Amino acid sequence: MARPRRSQAREDAKGEFVEAAWELFSRRGYDATPVSAIIEKVGLSKGSFYYYFTSKEEVLDAVVSRIVDEISRAVEPIPSHPEFTTQEKMRSFFRAIGDWKVANMDIIREAAEVIYRDENVIIRHKMNNMVVERLSPALAEIVARGIEEGAIDAEEAEGTAEMILRFFNAMAEMQAASFVAAKDDPAALMRVIRKAELYMAAIEKMLGVSRGVLSPLDADFEERLQGAVSGEGMPREPGLSGERG
Template structure:
């Protein structure tokens, strides 16, 4: 019983640190986030912080992992919905991911530059492998269902599932190249839209899905990513 209480307290403290880190990244950015500020906000000692995370990069890695767990809870009901067809599941799956990123836009933008920096290449690769292990079985399940229903035609559902993850990985690099540029602006909208359209087209061809069956973000939503968080679209 005591052990259970201690484990709950440990998890609560760890989540409190991660929550404070996410708020700091969203408001100040990763580079400006100081461990001393987190310690002060939570009224804990530096020793207590380092008991949970041995470095600032380790904190970022844990935060991204927690986000992955949150996304898992978001998409699993879609994957395992017994009433939905495969195309409907895939559409809802990709839409849910897009909505999550849009809802957490400030955090994504604030951490984008450091996340795609050379110093995080090892962590980024580890999490890519983790995403492959986590997402591939779900995608394969939906793809196989689509093949059985006759709406998808790929003869390689297992490899196609892995390639979907790889395609999104490349999409992340391509969009980061635009959003991390010092001079990016709303004028980059056509280029960003073309990248998204190419990704959707590639997904449809990879899966053998009907043209136009993979949802794409509206241009008005894409514009949000090109406008600084402190600036509204009306100011553009």
Template sequence: MRISKPREERRQEIVETARELFIAQGIDNTPVSQIVKTVGVAQGLFYYYFKSKDEIIAAVADHIMDSIERSINSSLERKDMGFNQRITMVVDMFLASFGILDEGTGKVTSLVYSSQLYDIIKARLTNTTTDVINALMAEGTSSGALNIRHPELMVTLIIQGLAELIGNGLRERSVILDLIEQGLNLPENSLQ
């Protein structure tokens, strides 16, 4: 017996399934036929929602970025955490949202990471992260947690540099946090 779902719910199910498959095995290694088979729908239904594989790739990138942006922006509202805790939380949300950090164990894993998908969203991700970190930097500077002469330029340097390093294979959370500490002139191990 076929289960009918509301249009938006079915579309979201296809996007989430495609996201999991793209991250697990890469975009090129994930045919539309596998996406629909995993969802349990006919291939024609896929084309009812998406004109092409490129369109589902764009929808997955939007889905990932919407999730990251919601999570990161909520971190700005957390007044119960200090500057260092919020910087660490932003890094962890990015890593978890993109599938680099296993949310259950807190360990970094490279098995579920798709560099193809990362490359597609890197520009939007860099801009979003830069905006959020700049807001945190302004707060850190005014509270005395930071003492940096050119905070906005340093944020750009750190974020663009990390974006490039992650795109080239950097997966170690401790190294990422260490680089941020060094770039922001924070004490060693202040970001955990």
């Protein structure tokens, strides 16, 4: 199956476009990034870009899909974990999302400012919808099992799972709004975390599970988050110059 290699062809030109697009979108925003910038960064031409994608929006879809894929991979095995209780599964599920965020915090922190701007709702919207779409089956499985066991108080697993994720997204939107509103206030972060606890507590309450099942409530988490947010993580490499010899 050895792939024939073309002299001029890239290994994975399409992937390079997606990567470049994400870096640019997250730094400059979607509307503010012309296709020409993506092209320049990759070092290919407009013709190539439109060979792989039918539109600028399509490359955004690919970007979002790649990100959600990562989270999805972390989350999918959880429902069938043999030893976890429903509560542990639920916690792992949200923890996995949280961990992804923390792991990518250096990117998120930098990108947040950009992505949370009104003009870039389209990015968040696509993320949110894809999260619901791709993650709700796994969550539904956990919820269904939880209902059977009596650990969760709900009527219908799929609808409930979808709803939880949408509420989760609503929380993220609140965080977005709060961060943008109080940009340079160092105390803002902690206030946002407190606010987020309100949301998690509400979701717990509505599922009839005890406090702390979804929200970590461990000092560890806040510390990690604190550290990541305050900028101890690696900064992204500075240069935007993508093309070189």
